[in-house]
Amino acid sequence: MGLRDDELGAWFAPGDAVPVQGETTWSFLHRVAVCYGLEAGELLAWGWWQWVNPVTQSRGRRPDGDVLLNVMAQAQVAAWAGVPVAHLARALPSWTAGPASLGERARADRGWARWRVGAQAWGPVSFGCRLCAARRSGRSQRVWRYGQRWNRVCSRHGRWLLDVDDGHDLEYLDVGGCQELAAAQARWPRVARRAVSTGAEPGAVFAVARAVVCGWWQQEAFWQREHVWGQRLERVTLDTSRRNEAAAQWPAAWWQLVARDAVVFPEVVAVAAALVDPALRLLVSDERPLVRRSRRHDRFMTALGDRLERGWLKEVEWPERPSALQTWMRGVARELRSPSRSASPHSGIWWVPAAHQPAEVGAGLRLLATTPPVAFRGHAGVAGWRAELYVPRRVGRGAGLKAVSEERFWEGLGHARRYVVRHGHLAVPHAGAPQDGFDLGRWLANLRAASAGLPPEFVRALAELDVWWNPPWPISWQRAWHRARAHALAHGLVSGDDNLAGMSRWLERWLRQQIAEYSRLAAEQQQLLAQLGLTAAEIDRFHACPARRRSVLHGLEAAHDYAARHGHLAVSQPTSHDGFALGKWLNQVRHRQRAATQPTRLGRRLTAPDTWWNPPWPLDWQRYYWAARHHLHGLPEGVVWWTGAPDEDQARQWLHAQQASWHLLQPGQQELVSGAARGGVARCRFSSGASAHERDT
Template structure:
């Protein structure tokens, strides 16, 4: 702007007050931004003679100026405020704009820079792939006319990938960066180019088309051209890999297959095989599992580890997250790569700037040396730090015999935190080279077990005890062992079927084989582990829907009623919710009620009749029927003064859903009564208060069907004392037995069976 008005930069800068110092050696930065406040923006719009609204639409940083409080002493001609800022930090990388497109918008033939992410570099109108500014070369684009259709489809597909990433709560830029690191890693592998065919033709076509636009760049050979056009050639595969990384179904399917290979470098093979099918490269799995693990192997391992976490656990973010790209995995950028190639010897890059590109651009010549790249010094430093950690690990093994260290704050020895170092190596095991993994395995084969390190550390302690006292066996109920070892071994026996095969193998070294586990479980007087008793309670609650155990209940030799009674006493004595009580409350919220268990058991029956049995549950042997349970519910609702506040609330909750319970209805049909009337004794002579035989029989049947006591007979059936006396008389003379054996209509068989069961019980006159 100063040149436009024939001014010096210092003359123009004097009009503004700067929030931060102006860099004097800023040069010509394509991403250099001067951010202005409202007053300065008004001045700039006046100098340019361009409305401020036009500048707002043209410049992304127009409204991002410094917010400086207004000065009351400033007049109308007050100076504006300005701030110098590197725009790439805020709005992304800066690329050269297509000059043909910019000319149509009035820019003429001047060079134009734009902020544009790496997935929006294609100018489909003029078949150009725009290059990043400030990379140290004069080219603004590469000609992609030979593959513009593929790039256009990939760029349109990225919109769907970006939407899927945002729906999953992932930053789209992180997904693209990881996919680009994966594909560029393939670009640098000799094994990949031994199979690859598509990239060879793309590479030759793009380089040949681009060279027609320029007469040649001094000192450039095939290596420089390959580096320049790499991002354009691999862009369709980058988008395809990004789409696979955010595909929920593909990730879940791969996570299940990787479950058993989580700690192994081969865990990436299932996902790489499915990815190879998508990319039409079935040999991709073999390439990915060869050599040093790359970013894809790390992503698969972290993804499988997150799937094993409980629901609701937050995923890792930042450096430890699965979307981060570690330094050794980052691809070499064009500017840094050209600088390294310029510093190398002419024999390394052939020193050619023209000619045919066919055989020179394909195959092994595409692969850069492992030492090349801006991260070479960092990798060297990492190797030195790893060697230092291995040396400390060797001292640990010489002293204690293993590497199962706890990650604690007090684990620093000689200024080195070996526990933290080993924890990081386990978390990034897939990123270790084969030689590094072998060094740690030689020190301790179980340095990175597929089970918790705490278990492995306890096993080493148990092995030291066994070496001094002999192997353990399950025939003596483990009584001869120390308490800490007893507790740990009982836990392993309880979960023996769920242990990893490697854990079972290690327990065998202690003497605890599968046969010894069976001997321990068959010991008649063995003490039960709390976890085993809790498993029995869980199975009972899943079977019947509650833990209101009232009578003797023995399951697989375990007395559940006695164990629950003991747990209730301990909780009431402690006057608080114990740890065991918390787990039992998760199975049944009313496992320890402040009222009788028989009442709670009856409430559960009414609850199941109202709500229905839970899925997988069934009725217990002495469970009352629907009519008896709902009649009980109505009786409890009728006498609330006899209940505790908690009982009243439970009854009220069921009454809102189940209503006031069933109203009494006659059970004996008219057809059946014609048969039963002949079986009843004749009416006594002179008994004027003698009630109807049918009414008396209905009362007896009601008690038999509901199981209630005699005082709970419905009011419609009269006095309960008369029914009970008549029941005793008819039961004694065999009248009820004859009724139960008489053939009646099908509608009466239900109450007939209930009556037969009732008179067969002891103390039926209760």
């Protein structure tokens, strides 16, 4: 519950330090000291408090540090500021944690204080809006506050508040010309409520959405199609540069990093809303991205692109390309199959792997800068901001941690060696069940994510077990290749002449996908496929095979020819016509037609040779209907019986079965049977108007 302006007016007086909602206690102490013409270090140097963990200036700076006070110290600060303790408890997030963290010193007769890294408990520390602080206290002072990334827009003054300790002097970005940022921040509470209703934590949902959008930010293919971000980035850069001369000299790479979160914020909120939408999650609930690019993947990406007003999104987000969104989609499918496994914090749908987490601004600027940037420069004067006190940091050479890391690696390598002896590779699933009490899949996934910083001896040891333990393509592709290689060793190499006949369904689908995308595969992947027998020459032979899958025109031609010869299209799936798999092709067309909301163009063209080519009842019933009709009325001119057609006795038995179960038939079935029986050959009428006695006889 926050402070309201009318509450502040009850005790506000000129010269008092008025807290800003969400402000750190350490920031508030600085502003209290300024009211007395002092600095925070001078105020604390009077010896009012005892420190549980005193620090010296020899330690590193921690702008996200905070100070926790006991009851006596809190009363003193409230008296200095002229603000009731209850109001400070509501305005400062870390205020109430002070007495609880000090134990028996909480209610001591002397003031006690403790340093604490506040970002670990209350979220990221960002700058506050100076204009908002001046509106409350009458002074324009620098403010540090706990601000989540979805609450960084100062709508009143058009500012995006930046993180502290990012390696630059900017406190905010001028986003007054981007009203969509304030609108997105206003939409976020609704998204958070939807996330809670679905059992998700809003912060985790935002983290996944931010990782997804920041992943697009890094893709060149995305920028080739994106137009909104470039205009928004240019507007923010120009407006901010007018207010800060130093920032006007920044290179473009710095601006792309510093302004990234502000520029993509509306899209992050939109993606978060999509991720918690049950309707969209249904589109990926049975996703199988390890084998092929499914139609449901296209439907989900199309729906997401429509929400973001980027219809081309599915062109840059492929299931074969590892990303935060693909990890989330796999998590959704995994949660549906085995909810207990997804309960792990490292395998749930709201977990972002380290490889997909966005680069932080401070770390990115340190890599871009030729010299280490100064995080915070001192400012002269009483009203300046100088951090005289520092939060302690760990000191030492870290030899103990290095030894522990090496010990854990060699232990994991032993498990990896046993796995290779058993399976022949290290393409272990990320979410596989632990073997012998050791999660080898997660261990290898962590090593792949940190492969750039692994010691050379670690890399050599893993490469000796499996050269492709860390391939540049998805590990799922490598795992599928090993399965295909086992099949090739057992049954021989793949041949393009046999149209991949005789293979299991998953292997045929995977190989067809590799054939379709062969030109886009890496050279090493093509070499691995050659070990299976799938060379460029074999792919050419596959395309030249007459029995391969043909185009839609071939299917329509075969369907019209079959209907003209046999009088219908109620064919079973194994049916072939002149070397074309007509039954399989029609089955796929029926599935697409039923999934569509309206008749497709192909469906309308198939209605011409057979009105009931896609009946809502089983195809076996439809074939028996045609057989009974032809037996009753005789074969039309030019029509011949098809292979396996029911004879006259079977047709008569079928008609009697329809008579007995007339009330169970659908209206369309009743109409067809009645029309066939009205020819005068049937001994009884099968119609809804027949009496019960007639139907019984």
